Amino acid sequence: MRLYDKRCEIKFITSLSDDTYHLGIVSPEISESCIPGQFLMVRVNDDYEPLLRRPFSIFRTEPKEGIVEIVFEVVGKGTKILSERRSGEFLDVLGPLGKEFKINSKNLILIGGGIGFPPLFFMADFQKSENRNVVFYYGARTKDGIFFEKELGRICNKLIITTEDGSLGEKGLITDVFIKDLETGIIRGEAEVFSCGPTAMSKEISSICKRYNLKSQVSLESVMACGTGLCQGCVVRVENAQKSEYKLVCKDGPVFDSDIIIWED
Amino acid sequence: MVDLTVKIGDIVFKNPVLTASGTFGYGDEISSLIDVNSLGGIVTKTITFSPREGNPPPRITETTAGMINSIGLANIGVERFVKEKAPIYKSFDTRVIVSVAGETIDDYCRVVEYLEKEISADGYEINISCPNTEKGGIYFGSNREMSRNVTKAVRQLTSKLVIIKLTPNVTSISDIAGAVADAGADCISLVNSFVGMAVDVETRKPKIKKIIGGLTGPCIKPIALAKVYEVCSKVDIPVIGIGGISTGEDALEFLITGACAVEVGTATFFDPKAPVKIIEEIKEYLNSNNIKNVSEIVGSLIQS
Ligand SMILES: Cc1cc2nc3c(=O)[nH]c(=O)nc-3n(C[C@H](O)[C@H](O)[C@H](O)COP(=O)(O)OP(=O)(O)OC[C@H]3O[C@@H](n4cnc5c(N)ncnc54)[C@H](O)[C@@H]3O)c2cc1C
Ligand SMILES: Cc1cc2nc3c(=O)[nH]c(=O)nc-3n(C[C@H](O)[C@H](O)[C@H](O)COP(=O)(O)O)c2cc1C
Numbered sequence: 001m002r003l004y005d006k007r008c009e010i011k012f013i014t015s016l017s018d019d020t021y022h023l024g025i026v027s028p029e030i031s032e033s034c035i036p037g038q039f040l041m042v043r044v045n046d047d048y049e050p051l052l053r054r055p056f057s058i059f060r061t062e063p064k065e066g067i068v069e070i071v072f073e074v075v076g077k078g079t080k081i082l083s084e085r086r087s088g089e090f091l092d093v094l095g096p097l098g099k100e101f102k103i104n105s106k107n108l109i110l111i112g113g114g115i116g117f118p119p120l121f122f123m124a125d126f127q128k129s130e131n132r133n134v135v136f137y138y139g140a141r142t143k144d145g146i147f148f149e150k151e152l153g154r155i156c157n158k159l160i161i162t163t164e165d166g167s168l169g170e171k172g173l174i175t176d177v178f179i180k181d182l183e184t185g186i187i188r189g190e191a192e193v194f195s196c197g198p199t200a201m202s203k204e205i206s207s208i209c210k211r212y213n214l215k216s217q218v219s220l221e222s223v224m225a226c227g228t229g230l231c232q233g234c235v236v237r238v239e240n241a242q243k244s245e246y247k248l249v250c251k252d253g254p255v256f257d258s259d260i261i262i263w264e265d
Numbered sequence: 266m267v268d269l270t271v272k273i274g275d276i277v278f279k280n281p282v283l284t285a286s287g288t289f290g291y292g293d294e295i296s297s298l299i300d301v302n303s304l305g306g307i308v309t310k311t312i313t314f315s316p317r318e319g320n321p322p323p324r325i326t327e328t329t330a331g332m333i334n335s336i337g338l339a340n341i342g343v344e345r346f347v348k349e350k351a352p353i354y355k356s357f358d359t360r361v362i363v364s365v366a367g368e369t370i371d372d373y374c375r376v377v378e379y380l381e382k383e384i385s386a387d388g389y390e391i392n393i394s395c396p397n398t399e400k401g402g403i404y405f406g407s408n409r410e411m412s413r414n415v416t417k418a419v420r421q422l423t424s425k426l427v428i429i430k431l432t433p434n435v436t437s438i439s440d441i442a443g444a445v446a447d448a449g450a451d452c453i454s455l456v457n458s459f460v461g462m463a464v465d466v467e468t469r470k471p472k473i474k475k476i477i478g479g480l481t482g483p484c485i486k487p488i489a490l491a492k493v494y495e496v497c498s499k500v501d502i503p504v505i506g507i508g509g510i511s512t513g514e515d516a517l518e519f520l521i522t523g524a525c526a527v528e529v530g531t532a533t534f535f536d537p538k539a540p541v542k543i544i545e546e547i548k549e550y551l552n553s554n555n556i557k558n559v560s561e562i563v564g565s566l567i568q569s
């Protein structure tokens with residue numbers, strides 16, 4: 001797949017909540033070629049502060065208009081600066097990067113925790129015209145952390161929202177609700193799980209899937225300097241066929257079969 | 266037309282801009298983004314005799330206008346390098362310098378011997394300056410005798426270009442530079458990264474697992490430049506300047522100070538096209554100042 005490094009116009013930037021933003025950039029090349037699970041490296045300004053680009057999963061594309069979208073949460077200086085950029089301005093964007101989610105089954109269970117939902121939204125949206133059964137678990141702390149639930153409801157066969165405070169959907173942790181559904185046998189037949197969220201959640205989902213014999217893929221996060229395999233900075237330990245080694249989250253991932261990941265504490 | 270070519274030893278580089286070791290992979294990673302053939306040359310990721318998996322994560326953290334890394338010379342080892350990567354270089358129309366490191370002098374020699382037998386690189390950059398390994402690396406580069414001995418040993422093995430890459434983490438870098446020049450190095454490159462550290466005050470943990478790593482990027486440029494000045498004043502062999510170079514102007518500062526070429530590192534991470542842009546900007550500068558040959562500005566610093 002070709003990589004593009006272009007100065008792209010900001011088509012829109014809108015706030016979805018106090019600290020969450022929806023950004024659309026114009027990049028016909030990326031929009032046309034990217035697939036779910038892939039990400040972009042965005043330079044938030046032309047300055048040396050911050051120095052490095054920031055990685056964001058692709059949330060949606062509008063190939064007809066040549067638009068690529070991300071959804072991001074302000075957690076530090078880079079995302080703060082990005083949130084203050086305005087439409088009509090330009091950003092250096094590198095992508096599409098990384099390995100995608102690989103679909104092998106007709107029944108898909110997508111699990112998105114907090115700001116981990118964007119790549120799974122893309123996946124649901126991307127394959128909506130295929131004849132698959134898509135169940136989407138979407139968890140956040142409160143209802144203010146749940147976005148695009150109407151769209152998700154439309155493109156998925158079933159949407160299960162969970163909030164820790166019970167302000168929307170089922171009360172509790174997304175992992176607990178998922179286990180409960182597995183226990184009560186709501187999820188039947190062969191299904192594949194795809195997840196993205198905080199590391200603790202991903203780790204838990206991975207161990208649940210192992211226990212219930214479900215194949216699962218996970219999109220991981222890591223601090224990244226380059227996003228292209230140059231720096232060797234973004235490693236995660238995996239164990240595959242008795243061989244333990246480091247893999248690059250940016251190039252070998254960010255999507256991995258979750259049973260090969262060695263989760264560090 | 267300006268002449269950008271520079272000659273180091275017997276090797277002619279089409280322009281004075283190379284990629285720095287460890288910041289451009291093996292040269293094939295982003296070839297769809299930048300045309301490697303437009304570069305003066307590439308310096309590969311440092312190769313050791315046996316593969317190294319590198320240090321545990323987190324390996325990198327950002328600092329003000331810079332970053333700290335503790336990659337730990339993760340590399341595929343010389344055997345796989347020769348099999349999997351070297352064949353790609355046959356199609357490259359640019360100079361390829363293989364960076365080499367080891368834990369002992371014998372180790373350095375084994376890698377160079379292997380490469381001499383198997384491939385035809387344009388030269389070697391001997392990394393005696395990596396701050397991220399337990400043995401070898403920086404321990405060679407901070408000791409005058411060891412620096413001399415490793416240079417001598419490698420010199421005896423090859424007639425190709427031998428570049429010795431120095432660490433700035435020493436009391437007197439010109440002292441070490443003098444020793445490696447006397448021992449037969451064709452060229453000196455500097456600087457490798459400065460030792461650095463960062464702490465997360467919320468968790469009170471170091472931001473990288475190995476606690477101390479190597480600081481690079483724009484924040485080190487003035488310190489690196491001063492080191493290049495010091496070394497250029499001391500030795501007569503060519504010097505390659507490295508450290509925070511991100512724009513044509515940065516590169517020109519090093520050339521004017523006396524470096525005959527530069528290597529671009531961290532800049533390639535945040536701007537993959539930086540090396541190519543730097544070449545263009547040097548060309549523009551020479552054009553607008555009516556300078557025909559880049560060598561005319563090398564060491565043209567006016568010290569009055
Ligand atoms: C493949 C990938 C896809 C991602 N997709 C999205 C997305 O769709 N939406 C989104 O909001 N975020 C996403 N992230 C996380 C996002 O890149 C970070 O939140 C961002 O880099 C933080 O930058 P900052 O300058 O605001 O924070 P900093 O000032 O750099 O750091 C602030 C805090 O965030 C933590 N942090 C920094 N970088 C990361 C990181 N890469 N992962 C996790 N924590 C980090 C730091 O440890 C620190 O505690 C993704 C990360 C990766 C690796
Ligand atoms: C992630 C990273 C990995 C590096 N790996 C190597 C290496 O393998 N061998 C080496 O000689 N230098 C290595 N370096 C040092 C660079 O080649 C260069 O000397 C240093 O980064 C200073 O230049 P800069 O400020 O332009 O990056 C590495 C630097 C970084 C940031």
Ligand code: FES
Nearest residue numbers: 227229231232250
């Ligand atoms: S972020 Fe540089 S190798 Fe992955």
